[in-house]
Amino acid sequence: MTKTIIKTFFLWEYEKEEAWLNEMAGEGWMLIRTGFRKYVFENGTPEEYTYRLELLDKDMHSPESSSYLDFLKETGIEVVGKCSHWVYLRCKTADCKFDPADRPLYNLTHLLKLQEFFSKLHHTFIVVVALCFLGLFILEHLNPIPVVAFFSGFCVGVGFATSVCILIATPYFRRINKKVKAAIKDLYTCS
Amino acid sequence: MTNPEENIVLTEAVFYTLLALHKPLHGYGIMQETKAMSNGRLILSAGTLYGAISSMLDKGWIKALPEEEDSRRKEYVITDIGKQVARSELNRLHELAENGDRIINNSIIQ
Numbered sequence: 001m002t003k004t005i006i007k008t009f010f011l012w013e014y015e016k017e018e019a020w021l022n023e024m025a026g027e028g029w030m031l032i033r034t035g036f037r038k039y040v041f042e043n044g045t046p047e048e049y050t051y052r053l054e055l056l057d058k059d060m061h062s063p064e065s066s067s068y069l070d071f072l073k074e075t076g077i078e079v080v081g082k083c084s085h086w087v088y089l090r091c092k093t094a095d096c097k098f099d100p101a102d103r104p105l106y107n108l109t110h111l112l113k114l115q116e117f118f119s120k121l122h123h124t125f126i127v128v129v130a131l132c133f134l135g136l137f138i139l140e141h142l143n144p145i146p147v148v149a150f151f152s153g154f155c156v157g158v159g160f161a162t163s164v165c166i167l168i169a170t171p172y173f174r175r176i177n178k179k180v181k182a183a184i185k186d187l188y189t190c191s
Numbered sequence: 192m193t194n195p196e197e198n199i200v201l202t203e204a205v206f207y208t209l210l211a212l213h214k215p216l217h218g219y220g221i222m223q224e225t226k227a228m229s230n231g232r233l234i235l236s237a238g239t240l241y242g243a244i245s246s247m248l249d250k251g252w253i254k255a256l257p258e259e260e261d262s263r264r265k266e267y268v269i270t271d272i273g274k275q276v277a278r279s280e281l282n283r284l285h286e287l288a289e290n291g292d293r294i295i296n297n298s299i300i301q
Contacts, residue, residue: 054238068241074264075219075237097222097237106238 001043003029008037012114012176014053014086015107021051021088034081034088049090052098055110056085072097108183115176122173125166132159201280204235204243209269209277212253217264218244252276 009017021031021039029041030049056065060082069079072089075097081088091097135155142148201209204225211224221244222235235243244267247253252273256266269277 071218071241072237074217075222075240077237102236102239 002032003041003043005039005041006037007039011117012172012179014055014110018051018053021053025049025051031080031088031090034083036083047093050093050096050098051080052089054087054089054106055113056087057113059085060087104183104186108180108187111176111180111183115180118169118173118176122166122169125162125169128162129159129166132156132162199276199280200283201276202243203233204239205247206277206280207233207235208240208243208247209252209273209280212267212269212273215256215266215268217266219264221267247273 007020009020024031024041026047028044028046030044031039031051032042033040056068058065060066060069069087072079075091076095077089077091077097079087080090089098132155136152136159139148139152139155207225207228208221210228211221216224218237218240221240222237225233225235244253248255248267250272251270253267254270256268258265
């Protein structure tokens with residue numbers, strides 16, 4: 001018997017997502033396939049499998065990632081699904097190759113990757129706003145023909161929208177940075 | 192090339208992997224060997240081991256053996272540099288154990 005659940009997790013909620021998948025496995029529902037926001041579960045023995053999410057450096061089909069995934073397969077870890085660079089892994093709980101002791105390092109690795117992504121996004125936003133201002137400045141000095149007016153309006157619109165995006169995203173940037181700091185502290189005290 | 196004389200502190204995973212690779216083994220074999228050597232205490236996770244193997248390949252402490260035709264599994268073995276690194280780590284561990292013995296065991300007696 002299978003059942004499909006539609007559920008949304010944000011990029012930075014991978015821990016929550018993983019905890020949910022393991023909770024489902026605890027109740028006897030094993031994830032067997034994933035799609036966009038879609039999770040397909042199969043009925044099985046409760047806690048038969050343990051699940052883990054991992055963020056790959058490169059696309060799943062790149063030589064680096066396939067060599068890593070091949071290595072995992074060799075040790076009894078299955079890939080049940082993927083979403084962009086994230087892969088959903090599982091292994092038999094009785095002979096599990098996901099060690100809780102390496103959790104701090106795992107967390108830090110993933111948070112750093114997320115931080116890199118967010119900082120790229122942040123920089124892109126800032127560059128867009130700067131370009132809009134520069135555009136406006138240049139357009140101000142041209143004759144006010146309709147085309148110029150249109151582009152001025154365009155620059156104001158895009159600049160404003162991007163600024164709003166920065167304002168909305170700032171708490172998330174901060175949260176990721178805080179999490180990275182906490183993860184580094186965690187690393188010092190791990191076994 | 193890494194100079195083995197440098198004071199490198201190895202992680203447990205790296206040290207045990209170097210020990211296990213004194214004979215050629217594939218990834219899963221390293222996990223089993225490590226578990227057996229530590230009497231089931233140290234269970235390497237796949238991610239940790241993969242990270243340790245790629246880092247040691249880069250440093251030249253271990254090398255991959257040519258793959259057999261019908262096998263997708265890659266086997267690895269320790270190199271001379273790796274043996275030197277393991278030896279200098281062993282010396283460091285001896286020093287730790289000796290000092291620990293001297294101070295902790297003496298303080299118990301007093």
